[in-house]
Amino acid sequence: MCGIVGYIGKREAYPIILEGLKRLEYRGYDSAGIALYDDSEIKLSKTKGKVADLEAKAATEISTNGTLGIGHTRWATHGIPNDINSHPHYSNSGNLVIIHNGIIENYESLKKELLKRGYTFKSDTDTEVLINLIEDVKINENVKLGKAVQIALNQVVGAYAIAVFDKKKPNEIVVAKLGSPLAIGIGDEEYFIASDASPFLEYTKKAIYLEDEEMAVISRKKGIKIRKIKNDALVDPYIQELQINLEQIEKGGYEHFMLKEIHEQPNAIKDTYRGRLRAKEGIIKMSGIDDNLERILNANRIIVVACGTSWHAGLVSEYIFENLARIPVEVEYASEFRYRNPVITEKDVVIAISQSGETADTLAAIKLAKSKGAFVFGVCNVVGSTISRETHAGAYTHAGPEIGVASTKAFTTQITVLTLIALKLAKEKGTISNSQFHMQLQELELIPDKVKKALKYDEHIKMVASIYKDAKNCLYLGRGYNFPVALEGALKLKEISYIHAEGYPAAEMKHGPIALIDEQMPVFVIATKKGHYEKVVSNIQEIKSRSGKIIGIVTEGDQDVKYIADHVIEIPETLESLTPLLTTIPLQLLSYHIAVMLGRNVDQPRNLAKSVTVE
Ligand code: AGP
Numbered sequence: 001m002c003g004i005v006g007y008i009g010k011r012e013a014y015p016i017i018l019e020g021l022k023r024l025e026y027r028g029y030d031s032a033g034i035a036l037y038d039d040s041e042i043k044l045s046k047t048k049g050k051v052a053d054l055e056a057k058a059a060t061e062i063s064t065n066g067t068l069g070i071g072h073t074r075w076a077t078h079g080i081p082n083d084i085n086s087h088p089h090y091s092n093s094g095n096l097v098i099i100h101n102g103i104i105e106n107y108e109s110l111k112k113e114l115l116k117r118g119y120t121f122k123s124d125t126d127t128e129v130l131i132n133l134i135e136d137v138k139i140n141e142n143v144k145l146g147k148a149v150q151i152a153l154n155q156v157v158g159a160y161a162i163a164v165f166d167k168k169k170p171n172e173i174v175v176a177k178l179g180s181p182l183a184i185g186i187g188d189e190e191y192f193i194a195s196d197a198s199p200f201l202e203y204t205k206k207a208i209y210l211e212d213e214e215m216a217v218i219s220r221k222k223g224i225k226i227r228k229i230k231n232d233a234l235v236d237p238y239i240q241e242l243q244i245n246l247e248q249i250e251k252g253g254y255e256h257f258m259l260k261e262i263h264e265q266p267n268a269i270k271d272t273y274r275g276r277l278r279a280k281e282g283i284i285k286m287s288g289i290d291d292n293l294e295r296i297l298n299a300n301r302i303i304v305v306a307c308g309t310s311w312h313a314g315l316v317s318e319y320i321f322e323n324l325a326r327i328p329v330e331v332e333y334a335s336e337f338r339y340r341n342p343v344i345t346e347k348d349v350v351i352a353i354s355q356s357g358e359t360a361d362t363l364a365a366i367k368l369a370k371s372k373g374a375f376v377f378g379v380c381n382v383v384g385s386t387i388s389r390e391t392h393a394g395a396y397t398h399a400g401p402e403i404g405v406a407s408t409k410a411f412t413t414q415i416t417v418l419t420l421i422a423l424k425l426a427k428e429k430g431t432i433s434n435s436q437f438h439m440q441l442q443e444l445e446l447i448p449d450k451v452k453k454a455l456k457y458d459e460h461i462k463m464v465a466s467i468y469k470d471a472k473n474c475l476y477l478g479r480g481y482n483f484p485v486a487l488e489g490a491l492k493l494k495e496i497s498y499i500h501a502e503g504y505p506a507a508e509m510k511h512g513p514i515a516l517i518d519e520q521m522p523v524f525v526i527a528t529k530k531g532h533y534e535k536v537v538s539n540i541q542e543i544k545s546r547s548g549k550i551i552g553i554v555t556e557g558d559q560d561v562k563y564i565a566d567h568v569i570e571i572p573e574t575l576e577s578l579t580p581l582l583t584t585i586p587l588q589l590l591s592y593h594i595a596v597m598l599g600r601n602v603d604q605p606r607n608l609a610k611s612v613t614v615e
Pocket of ligand 1: 307308309310353354355356357358359362405406407408495610611612
C-alpha cells in the first residue's frame, strides 16, 4: 500500500503535501515524489528513498511554488524502487500527472494496446499505463479530464486510489477510488486529498471518504462533484466531522500496528492472490513460475530456506507441495543450512521465504544454493529488497508494510503464495484432478471472508486470554497442516508476551512432553474437523486425564471437543490444506491480548528487531 496526498486551494501546496507524505510513510517508504502546478508548468521531483530524501532533492530541483499539487510515498508492487518507478507519473504529452495507490491487474494488456498507438513508457509501473490510458481517452474522445478518467477506469481491472491533474486546467483535480482508501478534506475554499485523514487533520476535521467505484472532480470554483464511475450517477457527498487524532489514524484506529495488521489479513490475502488466482477460468497466473516451469517441474526436490515465522510458512508448504504436487520438500532453517555443508545440485529448487527480504541467514543460504547451481525462487514482501534481487525469480506477497515486529499478515500471505505455486505445479503435473483443482481455487477465494469471520471471535478470545495471561509455560499442539501453526502460535506468544511456549506435533506428547502436564499448563490444541480429528481428540483426553488445561481451536459447530476442553475457539470450516490460514488467526489474537494484558511493548518487543540483518 502507498500513501497519496493532494491539495488544491489558496495556500502553498508544497509544505502541506510534504508534511502529509511524512505522516503517510507508515504506508510505504521505498520512494517518494511530488508534482506542483506552478506558472503554467508542472514542476515534478521524485526519488528512491524516504520523504526526507525527496525534500532534499526537490529543494535543488524545482521551485516549490503553487497552490495545486499531488504527492506520493510508495510501497512498490510493480517495478523495483528507483527514481523512474517513483510516482507521480507524467502522461506522454507531459500535460497530465498522476499518483496511484493500488494494483492495475490488466496493465500488461492495456500497455500492449497503448504501445501499438505509439505511446512510450519510461517506467515498469502499472500507474504510468493508467495515466497514458487516460490521456488516450481524453484525446480520442475529446472529453474533459473527469470524463476521460471515468471512461479509462471502466477499462481497468484492479484496485486504485488516484489523483490526477491537467496543467491546461489547473483549477481542478480528479480523484477516484476502488479497493484503496481515499479521503477528501474539506477546507474553506481549499480541498485536501489523502489515503487517510492524517495529512489534513490539522487543517480541517471535515472529510468525505469516497466509496468504492466513486470518483470526484474537485474544482476551486465549483467545489466537489462525486459520481459513480460505472454509470455516471451523481452522488450526494456525506461530509463527516472527524473525532480521531493522528496516532489513531496511523494505526487505523487500532491500539497497535500488530492488531491492525492482524485485521488487515483478509485484504492482504486478497491483494496477494489478486491478478494471480482466476478461479472461474481455473487459472493461476504467476510469471515467476510460468517463466521457469520446466526447471521447477523437473526438480528432484524443493528445499525451503527461511527463519522464524517465514520458516513456519515454509513448513506449511511442505505439507501442501507433497500432498498436492507430490514434490519432495525439505524445510531448512537458513541459519543451519548455510553452515552444514548441505548436498545441493542443479536439480534442486530452493524457495527462500522472507517478509523483509533482508534476513542475513536467508540471504547467505540463497548465495550458497546459487553457488552450487540450484534454482532459487524468492517469496518476499518488500519489492526490490536484497533477497528479491538475489533470487533467480520470485513472487511477492502483497501484504503491505508490516510494522509490528511480530509477523502476522506476512505469514498468511506467504502461505497464500506457496499454495498458489503448489496448486499450479499440481495442475501441471496432473497430480490432482480438475475438480480438486477448481475446488481448491474456489475455496481459496473464500478465505478472506472466512478470515473476517474468524476475527469476529475476538471478544471471546480476549476472555480466554485473560484466564491464561499469568501462565508461566504453555504448550501448542497440532497435527498435519496445523503442526506448523502450533509452532507459529508458540512463537507469537513467546516473542510478544515473554511467556515460555513450545509447539509440538500432538502425537508427540506421549514421547516426553506429557510429563509437563499439570493444572498450571495451558495447552492450546488445534483440533479442526479436517485433519486427524479423532486422533487429536484422543490426545486431548490424554492431557485432560492429567488435569491439563485445554483450549481447543475447533471448526464451527464442533460437538466433541467443546465437552472435553476448558475453552474452545471456533474458526469457519475450510479444506484441510487451507486450515492454516484460519487456525493461525485465534492464536495471533490470543498472543496479542495476553501481551497487552501483561503491559508488554507489543509492536517492539524487547531484544527483537523487525528485520534480522545480522548473523
Ligand atoms: C516473527 O514474528 C519474527 N518477527 C521473526 O521470526 C521473523 O519471522 C524472522 O526474523 C524472519 O524474518 P523475514 O521473514 O523478514 O526473513
